[in-house]
Amino acid sequence: MSVAGLTKNQALVFDKLTAAGGPMSAYQILDNLREEGFRAPLQVYRALDKLIADGLVHKLESLNAFVACAHPEEKCGSHGLTAFAICNECGNVFEFHHHGLEHDLEHFLGAKGFKPEKTVVEIRGKCANCA
């Protein structure tokens, strides 16, 4: 379950998020880790910072929530662009890479002198089950 190189708190947060199988807010994580000794938001946010830097967790900006990476073996962190389809009905999140997209954006913005560092792509809608 766990991943090498993580501290205790980082591992607790990562495992909780992985077990959830979907997005959680920082405060939901906090409440779910009180039994394990968590007391303050900062414990969660610090762990999330590291997990995000390592590409093991992503932040969903349009939800203010966090989700475990769907394929950590692919080193999402190294991709400039990770995209999410988020169902507004059931809350299900589908994570994907789309190289055409990435390339198009880089090309389009590069021509304008803009250097992308991190790209947020979140598609809100209805998933196949909820349509």
Added chain:
Amino acid sequence: MSVAGLTKNQALVFDKLTAAGGPMSAYQILDNLREEGFRAPLQVYRALDKLIADGLVHKLESLNAFVACAHPEEKCGSHGLTAFAICNECGNVFEFHHHGLEHDLEHFLGAKGFKPEKTVVEIRGKCANCA
């Protein structure tokens, strides 16, 4: 400057945002409208809700901030996809539409039974001036 069909508070918020020429947080807007009689966040959020629904203002999810539409005459609201390149150095925001992008995403997700309703695309990086 103003736009027809807006109430007093909506017009005040829209004008302030337009004059700013860049993103503002809801509370920055509030503080800038105290002289005009604003007292509570809800006055700002209610106005923003309407302006966003009308496509005159966009929310930048990765900044928790709001920006006046760069080309309201094009009815951004009717596009599924409006994208933003946001400079991490100077805060400048460049709004654009990219139909190839929109089409690719629709095609890719449509094949999976996902029906997009609203898409967030925000590219954070360095603009030409700051590179």
Added chain:
DNA sequence: TCAGATATGTTATACTGTTACAAACTTGTG
């Protein structure tokens, strides 16, 4: 052992957004 670095704990606070309810204004109708 001891110093420096890293990780954690704790409190308080700042920032973002909503609920609930009351009052004022607008508009159409008898």
Added chain:
DNA sequence: CACAAGTTTGTAACAGTATAACATATCTGA
């Protein structure tokens, strides 16, 4: 005009998200 219905605004309280500042503990290498 009177007055009801709808819409806009005002106000207070609160809920949810995130960080600053400082203290303590733990780990690591000289």
